Amino acid sequence: MHAELDTSTRITFPAGGTRTRSQVLAVLPYDDGRSGVICRETSFHPVDHTWPDHPADHGTLVLGDRELPVVDCVIGAAPRSGGALLTGADIPARRGDDGWLWFVVHVVPESGADLVGQPVECVVDPARRVGLSAGHTACELVSLAINEATSDFWTKVDRRDVRGVPDFDAAALSLSRIGVNGSVDRYRLGKSLRRKGFRADDLRAALPDVARTVQDRLREWVRADAAVRVDVGGALVEDRRTWVCELPDGAVRVPCGGTHVESTGQLGQVGVTLDLTEDGSELTMVTTVCGSRPEDLRVHS
Numbered sequence: 001m002h003a004e005l006d007t008s009t010r011i012t013f014p015a016g017g018t019r020t021r022s023q024v025l026a027v028l029p030y031d032d033g034r035s036g037v038i039c040r041e042t043s044f045h046p047v048d049h050t051w052p053d054h055p056a057d058h059g060t061l062v063l064g065d066r067e068l069p070v071v072d073c074v075i076g077a078a079p080r081s082g083g084a085l086l087t088g089a090d091i092p093a094r095r096g097d098d099g100w101l102w103f104v105v106h107v108v109p110e111s112g113a114d115l116v117g118q119p120v121e122c123v124v125d126p127a128r129r130v131g132l133s134a135g136h137t138a139c140e141l142v143s144l145a146i147n148e149a150t151s152d153f154w155t156k157v158d159r160r161d162v163r164g165v166p167d168f169d170a171a172a173l174s175l176s177r178i179g180v181n182g183s184v185d186r187y188r189l190g191k192s193l194r195r196k197g198f199r200a201d202d203l204r205a206a207l208p209d210v211a212r213t214v215q216d217r218l219r220e221w222v223r224a225d226a227a228v229r230v231d232v233g234g235a236l237v238e239d240r241r242t243w244v245c246e247l248p249d250g251a252v253r254v255p256c257g258g259t260h261v262e263s264t265g266q267l268g269q270v271g272v273t274l275d276l277t278e279d280g281s282e283l284t285m286v287t288t289v290c291g292s293r294p295e296d297l298r299v300h301s
């Protein structure tokens, strides 16, 4: 491993950072002739290897008058005791596990061995960042809203969410994907959910009402323009991060590694659709927002 990589990457994205002056510590071969650039500090949000719901920031690494496009950004990890740096799905540990150093790896489409040691500015594409942030904030809110909209379907309570509502999202979620200005959540309505006490068979008839309740709750939270922030346990990429939203009925705190808008009002119009498969085994919730604008993003340097 490179001797310079003796500490994990420092990150500025939890506070909304999109431009960070830094230094290139190492450049590694990546796939297809591309390279992975590791900087001391960065504003780029990498896709997480254990919970890859939030896609990577894109943007540019600026080195003097040279600009390298960042076409992907992933988590890297290396054993503290020494050994190869691994990326993405090859990492056999969870982010934050002791015994590992954690890195943000900027994927650039060329070899950049000559960059090591140079000063660099990490510049995130602000439009993509704000779109993904809006998609993620909406995704957190809509999961709370669907819990509320389905709370009458439980014959016994399995577990409750941060608002004290029966947690359908935690009990049934099989896939969650955030995109620019939206998200898709998929729920499995199988035997195990029924065994936990969820009356899945009654959902089809009530689906329009459930969708309306989710939509109404989202509109209410957007109108309230509740403050949103990410609390951090430290400055390193592996430190614990928590999404905090000051909803009108009380602040909610959810462990979350992603980026977010600064208030629910930035989401503007939010649309939610619910689709149940013919056999009733899977529910898909598609959320779209269309109020977020790059100029709403606070830009830090």
Ligand SMILES: [Zn+2]
Binding pocket: 136, 140, 243, 255, 256, 257, 258
């Ligand atoms: Zn999250």
